[in-house]
Amino acid sequence: MSVVLLVDDDIDIREAEELVLEDAGYRVVSAANGEEALAALENGLRPAVILLDLMMPVMNGWELRERMLRDATIASIPVVVVTGDTMAAQRAKSLAAAGYLAKPFATEELLAIVARVTAADS
Amino acid sequence: MSEQLAEVRGERGDEVAELRARIEELERRLASAEKRGEDERTRFRATLYEAVLYGLGRTLSLYDPASVRVLVREMGRRIREYFEEVGYHVSSGSTPKEVFENTTAFFVANGFVDFEVVSWTDGLIRGRWRHLLGLRAYQRIVAAGGQTFISCPLNAMLHDGLEPLGKELALEKNEFDLEKDCVESWERIADLEPDGPEPDTGRHLSLDAERVLELEREQSRQLRVRDDFIRIASHELATPLTAMELTLSRLEKADLPNGAARATKVLRRQVHRLKLLVTEMLDTTRLQIGRIKLERESVDLVQLTRGVIDSLEAGRQLKGCAIELRGAGSVVGTWDSARLEQVVSNLLDNAIKYGEGRPITVDVTAKDGRAHLVVRDRGIGISPEAMKRLFNPFERGVSVQHYGGLGLGLYIARRIVRMHGGTISVESEPGKGAVFDVELPLAPKIDDAFLVESPLMGR
Numbered sequence: 001m002s003v004v005l006l007v008d009d010d011i012d013i014r015e016a017e018e019l020v021l022e023d024a025g026y027r028v029v030s031a032a033n034g035e036e037a038l039a040a041l042e043n044g045l046r047p048a049v050i051l052l053d054l055m056m057p058v059m060n061g062w063e064l065r066e067r068m069l070r071d072a073t074i075a076s077i078p079v080v081v082v083t084g085d086t087m088a089a090q091r092a093k094s095l096a097a098a099g100y101l102a103k104p105f106a107t108e109e110l111l112a113i114v115a116r117v118t119a120a121d122s
Numbered sequence: 123m124s125e126q127l128a129e130v131r132g133e134r135g136d137e138v139a140e141l142r143a144r145i146e147e148l149e150r151r152l153a154s155a156e157k158r159g160e161d162e163r164t165r166f167r168a169t170l171y172e173a174v175l176y177g178l179g180r181t182l183s184l185y186d187p188a189s190v191r192v193l194v195r196e197m198g199r200r201i202r203e204y205f206e207e208v209g210y211h212v213s214s215g216s217t218p219k220e221v222f223e224n225t226t227a228f229f230v231a232n233g234f235v236d237f238e239v240v241s242w243t244d245g246l247i248r249g250r251w252r253h254l255l256g257l258r259a260y261q262r263i264v265a266a267g268g269q270t271f272i273s274c275p276l277n278a279m280l281h282d283g284l285e286p287l288g289k290e291l292a293l294e295k296n297e298f299d300l301e302k303d304c305v306e307s308w309e310r311i312a313d314l315e316p317d318g319p320e321p322d323t324g325r326h327l328s329l330d331a332e333r334v335l336e337l338e339r340e341q342s343r344q345l346r347v348r349d350d351f352i353r354i355a356s357h358e359l360a361t362p363l364t365a366m367e368l369t370l371s372r373l374e375k376a377d378l379p380n381g382a383a384r385a386t387k388v389l390r391r392q393v394h395r396l397k398l399l400v401t402e403m404l405d406t407t408r409l410q411i412g413r414i415k416l417e418r419e420s421v422d423l424v425q426l427t428r429g430v431i432d433s434l435e436a437g438r439q440l441k442g443c444a445i446e447l448r449g450a451g452s453v454v455g456t457w458d459s460a461r462l463e464q465v466v467s468n469l470l471d472n473a474i475k476y477g478e479g480r481p482i483t484v485d486v487t488a489k490d491g492r493a494h495l496v497v498r499d500r501g502i503g504i505s506p507e508a509m510k511r512l513f514n515p516f517e518r519g520v521s522v523q524h525y526g527g528l529g530l531g532l533y534i535a536r537r538i539v540r541m542h543g544g545t546i547s548v549e550s551e552p553g554k555g556a557v558f559d560v561e562l563p564l565a566p567k568i569d570d571a572f573l574v575e576s577p578l579m580g581r
Contacts, residue, residue, distance in 0.1 A: 016367075016372070020368050023375070084361055084364075103364045104363040107367070107371040
């Protein structure tokens, strides 16, 4: 059972993504910002994919990504950038992400990209 | 006697020698004058080239009043010098004509202003300014009295060069051509009116140019503010919408009592509508700031169209309309499939929305290296006045009281089609439905990149 780490400051987005992903058989761990996510990773959490929002308080998505890339033990965990801004594709590229989800996205899109990334990983 | 003769010969001989020397000197001077003319011409071209590079170095100096002024002054001086040197003839096909043609060609080739000389006869310059600010901006500038702002650097330059010769550029026509999305401008080289108002064309023009630049700056600032607003608003809307969408799809899977199941259907339709609106707004900002890049791949237009129709059917958005897909079994080209899907979906949405429930036909064909997608509805049709505005952002063919929407669908469709190097056209009469014809080259042309990423607006 693949683990998905959700990082988003919007509680309803986390809740909604959790529902969809758990229905599809994933185990979901949520974090409200980059710091929480980083703490989980440093405690040994090894998700198959991280769904990463960019604009967040405390530690934003860019900062988290930078910290991850500096740590060899977690640098290779695939990241999917989740953003509502106009440059989702470019952001994903600049963050060396495995893919992106541009808000608003549908359930199928979410499941498709998580399936693709976790399949490529295993 | 013979001594005398010899003396005379000697004197004459001196005279002859003197004359010979003078002729030689004149010939030398003539040659050097000719050479100077040639040098001057070379120098002129070199300066022109430098000036163009200078303009380019400032990333579209149309937006930098200081560099425009410097450029205009320098170009004017050079042109004046050139005219004084070689003379000027309005109607003959002499060198100045070539110079002007070269000038404009230079400007166009170097992307300084997207200007195209359509013809040059008897001192009448017919030109087009392409892909500029768009109709709204243009109309506002015209209303504010800045009629030639788009052609400002080149025009001001010509004025500056012509004025000392007692000539001026007289505007004959300056109109926004909606079909071609360009400003068509006709200007005639005419004699300055001796008794006309103050013969200060040059000064007047540079004042005009400054005012126009100011207007233009204000205009682009306002556009930026608007685009920023739309971008931020869409972004803010996208997040709650995503949460709604995901939660709703989870709810739909649950075993709900009849009333609740019907309620989720209403929610589904409304969420879908909101999503379309937000996507439209986001796309419009992306298109206007030139951030959309095509991701070309091999795409079958027939399959793509079928996919769009299927998803409309699945989402129950056909509202009882029958859509018939006809034509070739497969039309494969190198396109951006996601963007083309948007075009097809926008056209079909419109056909359904304005089709009054009557059957819609879609023909997909290929001929001479170009694909055609023709969407025909049999609905309310479009009035001639509305046709002119149809592809402009925020415009719509019919009153907003009857039909909602943001009025961006066709604008987006046309931008995407053009990015692909294609065209989109419409034929319609009120009450007789509308036919939208999208024509797409199967493979990209080399200069597509230039067409895509040259928004004069923005950064």
